[in-house]
Amino acid sequence: xxxxxxxxxxxxxxxxxxxxxxxxxxxxxxxxxxxxxxxxxxxxxxxxxxxxxxxxxxxxxxxxxxxxxxxxxxxxxxxxxxxxxxxxxxxxxxxxxxxxxxxxxxxxxxxxxxxxxxxxxxxxxxxxxxxxxxxxxxxxxxxxxxxxxxxxxxxxxxxxxxxxxxxxxxxxxxxxxxxxxxxxxxxxxxxxxxxxxxxxxxxxxxxxxxxxxxxxxxxxxxxxxxxxxxxxxxxxxxxxxxxxxxxxxxxxxxx
Amino acid sequence: xxxxxxxxxxxxxxxxxxxxxxxxxxxxxxxxxxxxxxxxxxxxxxxxxxxxxxxxxxxxxxxxxxxxxxxxxxxxxxxxxxxxxxxxxxxxxxxxxxxxxxxxxxxxxxxxxxxxxxxxxxxxxxxxxxxxxxxxxxxxxxxxxxxxxxxxxxxxxxxxxxxxxxxxxxxxxxxxxxxxxxxxxxxxxxxxxxxxxxxxxxxxxxxxxxxxxxxxxxxxxxxxxxxxxxxxxxxxxxxxxxxxxxxxxxxxxxxxxxxxxxxxxxxxxxxxxxxxxxxxxxxxxxxxxxxxxxxxxxxxxxxxxxxxxxxxxxxxxxxxxxxxxxxxxxxxxxxxxxxxxxxxxxxxxxxxxxxxxxxxxxxxxxxxxxxxxxxxxxxxxxxxxxxxxxxxxxxxxxxxxxxxxxxxxxxxx
Numbered sequence: 001x002x003x004x005x006x007x008x009x010x011x012x013x014x015x016x017x018x019x020x021x022x023x024x025x026x027x028x029x030x031x032x033x034x035x036x037x038x039x040x041x042x043x044x045x046x047x048x049x050x051x052x053x054x055x056x057x058x059x060x061x062x063x064x065x066x067x068x069x070x071x072x073x074x075x076x077x078x079x080x081x082x083x084x085x086x087x088x089x090x091x092x093x094x095x096x097x098x099x100x101x102x103x104x105x106x107x108x109x110x111x112x113x114x115x116x117x118x119x120x121x122x123x124x125x126x127x128x129x130x131x132x133x134x135x136x137x138x139x140x141x142x143x144x145x146x147x148x149x150x151x152x153x154x155x156x157x158x159x160x161x162x163x164x165x166x167x168x169x170x171x172x173x174x175x176x177x178x179x180x181x182x183x184x185x186x187x188x189x190x191x192x193x194x195x196x197x198x199x200x201x202x203x204x205x206x207x208x209x210x211x212x213x214x215x216x217x218x219x220x221x222x223x224x225x226x227x228x229x230x231x232x233x234x235x236x237x238x239x240x241x242x243x244x245x246x247x248x249x250x251x252x253x254x255x
Numbered sequence: 256x257x258x259x260x261x262x263x264x265x266x267x268x269x270x271x272x273x274x275x276x277x278x279x280x281x282x283x284x285x286x287x288x289x290x291x292x293x294x295x296x297x298x299x300x301x302x303x304x305x306x307x308x309x310x311x312x313x314x315x316x317x318x319x320x321x322x323x324x325x326x327x328x329x330x331x332x333x334x335x336x337x338x339x340x341x342x343x344x345x346x347x348x349x350x351x352x353x354x355x356x357x358x359x360x361x362x363x364x365x366x367x368x369x370x371x372x373x374x375x376x377x378x379x380x381x382x383x384x385x386x387x388x389x390x391x392x393x394x395x396x397x398x399x400x401x402x403x404x405x406x407x408x409x410x411x412x413x414x415x416x417x418x419x420x421x422x423x424x425x426x427x428x429x430x431x432x433x434x435x436x437x438x439x440x441x442x443x444x445x446x447x448x449x450x451x452x453x454x455x456x457x458x459x460x461x462x463x464x465x466x467x468x469x470x471x472x473x474x475x476x477x478x479x480x481x482x483x484x485x486x487x488x489x490x491x492x493x494x495x496x497x498x499x500x501x502x503x504x505x506x507x508x509x510x511x512x513x514x515x516x517x518x519x520x521x522x523x524x525x526x527x528x529x530x531x532x533x534x535x536x537x538x539x540x541x542x543x544x545x546x547x548x549x550x551x552x553x554x555x556x557x558x559x560x561x562x563x564x565x566x567x568x569x570x571x572x573x574x575x576x577x578x579x580x581x582x583x584x585x586x587x588x589x590x591x592x593x594x595x596x597x598x599x600x601x602x603x604x605x606x607x608x609x610x611x612x613x614x615x616x617x618x619x620x621x622x623x624x625x626x627x628x629x630x631x632x633x634x635x636x637x638x639x640x641x642x643x644x645x646x647x648x649x650x651x652x653x654x655x656x657x658x659x660x661x662x663x664x665x666x667x668x
Contacts, residue, residue: 139392140283142538142558170555177543181399 005050007042012058014084020066021085022057025050028118029094030255031086032057033102035242036126036138036189037147038064038176040160045248049097049255056094058085060105062179064172074183075101075127075191079108095119096203097255099244100150100215101126101180101189110205111197120205120231121255124213124241126189128224133217135189138180143173152212152240160245198227205231206254210239210246256637257644258630259315259349259605260308260622261505264301266325267526267612268293274325280527280534281324282389289325297328300615305339307619308346311626314644315347315380317505317605319451320354322393326527333367340375348375351451351470351605352382355412356404357394362434364408365415372440376666379446382470383409385458388540399544402457404428413653416445443661447645447652449503449603456485457547463489463497466654468603468645470503475579479504479599493654499641500648503603506595507610508581510588510624511617518575520621521582523611525571585628592629593636602644604633 007024022041030053032039032046039057049055060078062068072078082105086092095118098106103125110120126135138146144165151157161169180189205228209218221233234254239247269288274280305316318335321327329335332350339348348371358364372379385405391398407426411434414422420435440446450462451470462469463486471479487497507524511517527534537558546554556562574580581591596604606625609618636642651658 139398139542140539143555144559167552167556167561170559171552174543174551174555178399181397181542181544185397185399186395 005047007046007050012085012088014081014088017061017069017081018067019061019081019085020059022046022059023055025053025055027053029054029056029089029091031082031091031094031096033082033096033098033105034060034063035099035150035244036063036101036176036180037150038172043160043245043248045244045252048248048252053095053255054091056089056091058082060102060179062182063176065175068179068182072179072183075104076108077183079105079112083109083112092116093118095121095255097121097123098125099123100241101184103127104189104191104194107194107198108191110201110203111194114200115202117203119255120201120203121208122205122224123208123243123251124210124216124218125207125224126216127191127194128220128227129187129190129192130217130220131223132219135217136215137188138177143170143177146177147173149214150240150242151246152210152214152238153246156242156246195223195227201228206234207231208234208236208243208251208254210241210243211235211237212239213241215241256601256634256642257314257347257503257603257646258633259317259347259603260305260313260625261317261319261605261607262301262304262609262618263319263321263326263607264297264328265526265611266294266297266328267523268297269325274527274534278534279536279539280326282393282536282539284324286323294328300618301335302338302342303615304609304618304622306342307622308626309343311623312630313346313622313626315349315605316343317349317351319351319384321387322390324389333364333371336371336379337367337374340371340378343375343378345378347378347380349380349449349605350382351449352384354384354386354390355408356401357386357390357396358408360431361408361411361429362415362431362436365412366436366438368412368446369416369436369438369440372442372446373438373666377441377446377664379440379442380449381446382449382451383412384451385455388542388545389535391542391545392539397544398542400428401545406461413445413448416440441664441666443664444652444656451503451505454550455547459485460489462486463501464493464654466490466493466495466501466651468501468503468650470505470603470605471601472505473507473579473607474504475577476595476598479601483599495654499600499602500643500645500650502599502601503605504595504599504601505605505607506581506592507579507607508588508592509608509613510583510585510621510629512584512620512624514583514587516617517582517584517587520609520613520617521575521580522571523609523613524580524607525568525574526611585624585632589629589632592633596633596636596640596642600640600642602642602648 011018059066096106103122104127318332320332424431452458490497509521
């Protein structure tokens with residue numbers, strides 16, 4: 001077993017907006033963009049990646065307990081901030097690992113700088129309107145039900161959040177939910193222009209999908225392949241939306 | 256004192272067992288359970304009841320609107336306000352209120368209200384609300400910007416009513432190239448604005464800063480007096496004196512010929528498990544961003560069953576005991592209302608008189624008894640307690656106008 005990973009926590013100032021950043025490991029740079037439900041401080045996946053990469057896990061501004069930019073209106077705004085962050089950290093070529101909602105942000109970033117990312121890994125990405133079915137609407141379900149819907153195996157959910165998530169966790173999910181509403185209420189969690197802007201992306205791209213994803217229909221992968229014809233698709237059997245938390249080893253192998 | 260008649264316009268003819276089975280009677284409760292035949296009958300019965308309310312001496316008729324739920328059939332307050340403008344002659348038409356954030360074009364609301372004001376010959380009182388949480392979802396409006404939209408739409412409507420057009424409006428949520436509706440209100444400087452509410456302190460403070468009367472909706476005596484304390488304190492900071500003419504109170508009150516009959520009908524006030532707005536789903540009634548940040552913890556606890564509902568009501572008997580629900584013969588009701596008036600001192604009183612499955616005949620009896628026996632006694636009490644309405648006290652329509660601002664253009668006879 002590898003030695004324990006030492007994580008540092010810093011604040012990066014982006015024009016007066018403090019962005020919280022967890023960072024660990026050595027190797028080529030890798031930026032992780034978390035889900036719409038925020039991220040736990042530590043995950044087995046993050047530790048595994050830190051053995052091979054310089055892993056940067058920022059907390060999206062406005063999500064969890066990070067400061068909310070009141071002016072923000074779109075996922076594209078977040079993408080611009082993250083390009084700014086990579087520039088500030090002198091890592092413009094970092095690999096982008098986008099998880100669910102984070103996959104949307106990563107794709108927007110790639111569309112802005114089509115040759116910059118060393119690699120692009122999008123996991124069950126939101127951002128494109130599914131041809132079949134819908135992106136699950138969290139406005140209509142409880143915070144716990146929505147978080148649980150991300151997992152095919154409920155034991156995997158409980159291993160991370162507990163069978164009965166704390167009230168602090170619920171408050172954090174509510175803050176995340178409010179920020180999602182602020183920037184992606186209508187149309188809900190996708191962009192009508194993004195599919196038309198991805199054709200120029202030159203970074204090698206892997207689309208990963210949990211075969212049992214109940215949040216973003218797995219068939220949406222075909223639309224991503226249409227928008228990015230050179231991308232590779234990897235499907236993870238017996239896994240829900242949160243591949244990062246449910247099958248971390250399988251996901252790490254694609255990165 | 257200004258005394259209004261109110262009903263939620265309930266539709267009790269839906270299959271209640273289906274609601275219980277589904278676990279909610281709002282938003283996602285299927286409208287396949289809506290019966291337009293009884294809907295047509297009920298709408299017309301409500302019109303009869305409003306006409307009687309005017310005939311027996313109520314000063315006003317209070318209207319509201321809700322969406323996707325049988326507890327309130329009225330989906331657009333301005334529709335009923337338009338009907339009342341034409342078929343009544345004397346009562347104030349008190350809309351409490353138009354849910355501003357739901358509007359994509361507040362100028363249209365301003366225009367509709369101006370028409371209602373002219374058709375009614377200056378009888379409109381135009382309240383504004385934020386709309387319930389479920390209403391935001393039912394109309395697809397972003398709950399996270401609810402309060403911002405409310406305040407911005409309000410500002411735009413008041414400007415539309417008071418500033419000569421054309422002008423341009425560039426707000427955060429509303430942008431209009433040309434604001435210049437042909438119709439403007441009859442009442443000057445503009446129709447009175449009253450603000451109803453339940454639990455948001457922000458709304459109480461906002462109403463007081465504007466100099467608008469605040470109508471406490473079915474709150475307890477204790478909550479009501481806390482609201483007045485906050486209102487009057489804010490009013491003082493804003494430079495005017497609060498008091499009864501700025502305080503309104505909505506009470507559930509049912510009158511019948513006998514105590515037994517009144518109590519039986521009053522049970523209908525708890526017809527949907529006693530929830531104020533029907534059997535609600537906590538996640539739908541409080542979408543993220545809709546409520547005050549200080550209530551966030553309470554609401555997420557409630558939504559998972561860890562905390563009790565911030566809107567919870569006690570049992571029927573308890574509500575009768577503490578005058579939350581008042582029911583009885585005119586004599587009983589008059590005595591109890593006097594008690595409540597002494598305890599809370601409102602200058603505006605709204606009587607929510609019939610709810611749930613109370614029959615049309617019983618509703619008409621209730622309204623008639625109010626007019627014949629209760630209202631005259633309440634007026635005496637109000638005089639004795641010096642409870643003046645905004646009309647009697649001649650208060651300015653808002654903080655921006657003095658008491659001598661022009662009140663009304665003269666309507667043609």
